[in-house]
Amino acid sequence: MKSINRLLPLTLAALVLAAGFATTAEARSLRMEVNGLVCAFCADGITKAFKKEPAAGEVLVSLEDRLVAVDLKDGQDISDAEVTKLLTDAGYTVVGIKRSDATVADIRAELGRE
Amino acid sequence: MNVYVTRALQALALFALSLPILARPVTYAGGHMFMADYGPDMNALSYAYSPSFRWSASVGALRVDELARSGRLELEYVRTSRLLHRWNLPSAQANAFGWVGLGNARTDSGSGLGRHVGVQLDYETTRIYTSFVSELHEGGGYSNRFDTAAIGWAPYAHDVDRVATWIVLKGQRSSGAIDDSVKPMAVLRLFTTRWWLEVGADGDGRPVANLMLNL
Numbered sequence: 467m468k469s470i471n472r473l474l475p476l477t478l479a480a481l482v483l484a485a486g487f488a489t490t491a492e493a494r495s496l497r498m499e500v501n502g503l504v505c506a507f508c509a510d511g512i513t514k515a516f517k518k519e520p521a522a523g524e525v526l527v528s529l530e531d532r533l534v535a536v537d538l539k540d541g542q543d544i545s546d547a548e549v550t551k552l553l554t555d556a557g558y559t560v561v562g563i564k565r566s567d568a569t570v571a572d573i574r575a576e577l578g579r580e
Numbered sequence: 581m582n583v584y585v586t587r588a589l590q591a592l593a594l595f596a597l598s599l600p601i602l603a604r605p606v607t608y609a610g611g612h613m614f615m616a617d618y619g620p621d622m623n624a625l626s627y628a629y630s631p632s633f634r635w636s637a638s639v640g641a642l643r644v645d646e647l648a649r650s651g652r653l654e655l656e657y658v659r660t661s662r663l664l665h666r667w668n669l670p671s672a673q674a675n676a677f678g679w680v681g682l683g684n685a686r687t688d689s690g691s692g693l694g695r696h697v698g699v700q701l702d703y704e705t706t707r708i709y710t711s712f713v714s715e716l717h718e719g720g721g722y723s724n725r726f727d728t729a730a731i732g733w734a735p736y737a738h739d740v741d742r743v744a745t746w747i748v749l750k751g752q753r754s755s756g757a758i759d760d761s762v763k764p765m766a767v768l769r770l771f772t773t774r775w776w777l778e779v780g781a782d783g784d785g786r787p788v789a790n791l792m793l794n795l
């Protein structure tokens with residue numbers, strides 16, 4: 467029983483880590499909630515910054531939805547720290563980052579911006 | 581002080597004020613911006629580069645006819661601008677900018693050096709814009725202060741895939757070497773992520789225009 471008690475936390479931790487890796491590996495896009503998005507002329511810097519990222523594909527910026535979404539290339543990812551730095555260096559404040567199975571095209575359709 | 585130098589400094593001050601009021605003195609990191617101004621008194625071209633969203637360096641040139649009736653006036657300047665603070669709010673943004681600049685003015689009779697400092701406070705949503713700009717221009721015995729308040733309204737909330745439309749009104753108070761006065765101006769502004777166009781008129785009904793390109 468002692469052995470089981472010792473193994474249980476390790477097993478749970480391994481499962482959580484595995485689930486995390488799986489989510490990351492399966493993610494097809496990043497979806498960021500961003501504060502300060504009010505001007506298209508200024509927000510173009512966000513698109514240009516993500517276009518320089520090797521793992522980034524199509525980029526969507528929506529002022530109305532306070533949203534930035536970026537397609538991830540197959541098997542690639544951009545860490546939360548990198549995303550936060552990219553957006554901070556572009557002059558904006560990141561409020562939240564989510565990984566999604568939806569592509570930017572899907573998100574565009576969801577927002578009615580096809 | 582040479583009368584042409586004085587006029588050149590006045591023109592430099594006026595030029596700085598002719599910059600579009602919604603335009604920020606600093607663009608995004610790695611951003612290049614070209615700008616052309618047309619007005620009843622002057623024509624101008626400038627270029628700005630921002631290594632970071634926190635500061636920019638710019639160079640520019642302009643020609644003024646009205647202030648140099650006895651000879652064409654040409655100006656070149658360098659300027660550095662800094663974002664002092666930015667407040668990123670859920671659906672709004674506010675900024676505090678500051679800048680310093682030096683200019684070289686040439687007329688038929690010689691050249692002179694002028695300097696200017698300024699601050700800008702602004703608050704913007706996708707529908708409303710307000711700003712206040714204060715600048716001090718000096719050179720030799722010349723000194724003049726300009727305070728400009730502006731308010732803009734967008735009839736619809738624009739997004740990056742639509743052309744933005746704004747109606748902007750501003751009032752500009754001048755005090756010092758140039759006659760004390762308050763001048764109104766109204767412009768229609770259209771812009772996308774790459775270009776920015778303004779057309780309008782000053783208080784005397786004279787046309788003004790501005791074009792900017794984001795590269």
